[in-house]
Amino acid sequence: MTTLTQEFSKGIVQENPVFRLVLGMCPTLAVTVSAMNALGMGISVIVVLLCSNIVVSAVRNVVPAKVRIPAYIMIIATFVTIVEMVLSAFAPELFDALGIFIPLIVVNCIILGRAEAFARKNTIGRSIIDALGIGLGYTLSLTLLGVIRELFGTGSILGYPVMGTAFEPMGVLAVAPGAFITLGILLGLFNYLFKRLGIE
Amino acid sequence: MHEGIKMTLVLLIIGALCGALLATANDVTAPIIAANREAEFLAALEGFFPDVDNFEVEGIGKEEFYSCYNACGDLIGVVGQVQASGYGGDIDYDLAVNADGDIVGLRISAHGETPGIGDVITKPDFQDRVIGLNYADPIEAGVDVDAISGATKSTGGMLISIRRVMDIIGEQLLEK
Numbered sequence: 001m002t003t004l005t006q007e008f009s010k011g012i013v014q015e016n017p018v019f020r021l022v023l024g025m026c027p028t029l030a031v032t033v034s035a036m037n038a039l040g041m042g043i044s045v046i047v048v049l050l051c052s053n054i055v056v057s058a059v060r061n062v063v064p065a066k067v068r069i070p071a072y073i074m075i076i077a078t079f080v081t082i083v084e085m086v087l088s089a090f091a092p093e094l095f096d097a098l099g100i101f102i103p104l105i106v107v108n109c110i111i112l113g114r115a116e117a118f119a120r121k122n123t124i125g126r127s128i129i130d131a132l133g134i135g136l137g138y139t140l141s142l143t144l145l146g147v148i149r150e151l152f153g154t155g156s157i158l159g160y161p162v163m164g165t166a167f168e169p170m171g172v173l174a175v176a177p178g179a180f181i182t183l184g185i186l187l188g189l190f191n192y193l194f195k196r197l198g199i200e
Numbered sequence: 201m202h203e204g205i206k207m208t209l210v211l212l213i214i215g216a217l218c219g220a221l222l223a224t225a226n227d228v229t230a231p232i233i234a235a236n237r238e239a240e241f242l243a244a245l246e247g248f249f250p251d252v253d254n255f256e257v258e259g260i261g262k263e264e265f266y267s268c269y270n271a272c273g274d275l276i277g278v279v280g281q282v283q284a285s286g287y288g289g290d291i292d293y294d295l296a297v298n299a300d301g302d303i304v305g306l307r308i309s310a311h312g313e314t315p316g317i318g319d320v321i322t323k324p325d326f327q328d329r330v331i332g333l334n335y336a337d338p339i340e341a342g343v344d345v346d347a348i349s350g351a352t353k354s355t356g357g358m359l360i361s362i363r364r365v366m367d368i369i370g371e372q373l374l375e376k
Contacts, residue, residue: 078218089232
C-alpha cells in the first residue's frame, strides 16, 4: 500500500497528467495562451475532479459495474455544469476566455480516467488525495505552458508587461502551432530529466 | 431481471439527485448571470452611442430593440438585441444602427461557433466588413459583403440575420 504522500506526489511527478500520461491535451493546447487562462482551467479541473472523485468513491459499492460509465458521466457532467454556472456568474471574463473548454471538461479523459482507474477502487480519503495530486499536477503543467507562451508570445505575465519595450513578441507562441511547439519541447525536456533522475 | 431493475434504479436515483443539484445551482446563479449580461449590454450600448441619454425598449417577436435618444430627445439610433442561426446553434448579438440607417456597432454576446473557425464572427476582420453598411445596401453574402471561407455557415447566417434585423429597424423603428 502506498503512503498518502506518495499518492499525492505521484500526480505531480510520476503520473503528471500532461507531461507523463499526456492526457487532456485538447484544453491543454487550447487554453494555455495566457497564464491566467491556464490557471483558471486548472482550478476548474481540480474542483470537478475533487467532487467527482469523492462521489464516485462514495457510490463505488452501490453502482453496478455494467452501468458505472453512464453513472460517472452523469456525476461529472453535473459538477462541470455547476462550475460553468458559478464561473459565468462570478468570473464572467474568465468564463468568456475559457469558452467551450469549460463544458468540455465533461469529456476530459483525466477526470473519467481517475474515476475509472482510482476512485472506484479506493476509499474517499485516498480519492481526495489522488484528485488533489493529479489536479495540482495538471494545473502546474498548464500554468507552466501558459507562462511560457504568454511571456514569449505577448511579453507579459498574468497581463503585466515584463519584457520591456525592446522585446519583439513571438506571435507564433500565442497561436495553436505555438502550443504544440512549447508542449513538445517541454515533453522532451521532462523525459530527459526524468531519465537522468531515474524516475519511471 | 433483478439486476436490470437495480441498474435502472441506481441510474434513476443518480439522475434525480444530479438534476436536483443542478436546479439549485441554477436558482442561485441565474439572476446573477442575467444581471451581468444586462450590465454588459448597457455598457455596450453606451459604447455604440456615447451621447445616449435615455432609451425605450420595444419587443418585436422574441427580440428586443432599444431606441436610443440623446439629451434633446432626438432619436440617435437603435440597438437590437437579436439572434442569428449559425453553425453551432443560435448566435446572440447586438446590432447598433444610427438614425441614418448605418450599422455602427456589432457585438456578439453568446455563440457556439467552432473555436478557431466559426468564431471569426467575433473578430475585427468580420466586424469591419459589416460596420458602415447602410439599410439601403443589399447586405448579402457574395453581393456586397464577402463571407469568410471556412466559416460560410457562421458568417452567412450572420449576414442573413443582419439583413432581417435591418429591415425591422429600418421599417419599424427609424421611420417613426
